[in-house]
Amino acid sequence: MLDLSSEEITQGSLTRALVVLATPLLVQNLVQVVQQVVDLFFLGRLSSAAVAAVGLSLPVLALCFALVITLPFVGTQILVSQRVGGEDVSGARRAAATGLGVAVALGVVGGLVLWVGARPLVDLLTRVQPGGANVTALATVYLSVLAVGLPAAAASDAIEAAFVGWGDSRAPLYVSVATVATNLVLDPVLIFGLGPAPALGVEGAALATVAGYVAGFLLAAGLALAGRDGWVYTRATARFEADDLRELFDVGAPIAGQGAVRQVVRVLIVTVAFAAGGTAGLAAYSIGGRVASVAFVPALGLQQAAQSVVGQNLGAAKPDRAERATYLGVGLAAGGLAVIGAVQWLFPVPVATLFAPAFTDRALSLSVSYLEILAYGYPAIGVAYLFEAGFNGARRTRTSLVATLAQFWVVRLPLAAGAGVVLGAGVVAVFWAVTISNLVVAVGLWFYYRREVGDGMLQRASERAST
Incomplete structure (x- = not known):
């Protein structure tokens, strides 16, 4: 029911193509909304300061994601889609590999900047949204830990973009579900210290989120390497070309x-x-x-x-x-x-x-x-x-x-x-x-x-x- 080939996108019913491709993406976006509130749900049972710390961190994270993740995601999706439509499969795979490489590079650089600049950024935000010393300290910890997972989040999204550009929106849905499920399972364990795990509070919430990013990336990479609907990363196309890089940034x-x-x-x-x-x-x-x-x-x-x-x-x-x-x-x-x-x-x-x-x-x-x-x-x-x-x-x-x-x-x-x-x-x-x-x-x-x-x-x- 949700299968969609490139021929159907370029020759079949446009209504069906849009609806079939959009349906898993809609569910994926809902899953991502759930991910945004998972930490707040559990931290709300910890303290108001913990909730305020995550709330204070959200503008920084949104800005960081816009600068680090959006560029390779959109560039990869559009280049892959145009090349698949033109039956340039090797060019589409090369664009996907380029997007993945850019995502990892931006993720590493962005993660380092966020890790180093977490406290100054939080101090800047507290001038706009008052928080208090405890909230400031907790928000700094939350951002510092999430910085470690930024490369995995960026890489996962770049692979998902390649699938969407190819016309497969189910794979990104599976990846999002794996990401959120991991976060949902680990949040109470790491926040409250269930079983042998220590009670880490806000730091535990951030670690659970990072674990979700890693789980999502591993699944995305596995799907890409195994191949779906004719789409597969290969060593022959895993190379950078100046023109591909320029087009992706453009x-x-x-x-x-x-x-x-x-x-x-x-x-x-x-x-x-x-x-x-x-x-x-x-x-x-x-x-x-x-x-x-x-x-x-x-x-x-x-x-x-x-x-x-x-x-x-x-x-x-x-x-x-x-x-x-x-x-x-x-x-x-x-x-x-x-x-x-x-x-x-x-x-x-x-x-x-x-x-x-x-x-x-x-x-x-x-x-x-x-x-x-x-x-x-x-x-x-x-x-x-x-x-x-x-x-x-x-x-x-x-x-x-x-x-x-x-x-x-x-x-x-x-x-x-x-x-x-x-x-x-x-x-x-x-x-x-x-x-x-x-x-x-x-x-x-x-x-x-x-x-x-x-x-x-x-x-x-x-x-x-x-x-």
């Missing part, structure tokens, strides 16, 4: 920058929300962000699937199918998120209390307002993600970077700070700034995609992919 670096831009602004918006709404406003903003991260999972899975479908069809010299795949993905993502947004808008109180049952009246009221306001922009997020996929699949990843710069730095942050703080409109203005920026980027990407396609963007991308 495609992946803008998306890494895009992720970094998002994380930096999100940290700054935290201070704006606090200045505009105090503790209750910040709590409401945090709950809205957590709910949205779950709501956007289908669009993220569909975006990853669309990038492979667009890339393979461009590699197969079928730009018209690549365009149809993009618009089909836009419709599916917008429709799906419209349904999710409608449910959130109709039932904001149950959603808010599910995530924060102990909220005060004001915090709950603001959370409900934010969830309602966010819901208006959900379809726009689906539109933006899938038009970005259309550009990314054509190697126009810089467009996604520019769109995100405009969305976060030109619209969201100035509007939130200006209206919410300077003009005194309060934290509700911050909430509206988020939704308005989502609507603006969706409309902008739609018009720009239409213009660029009309100007021959996909034809040029197809010619470039086949050379």
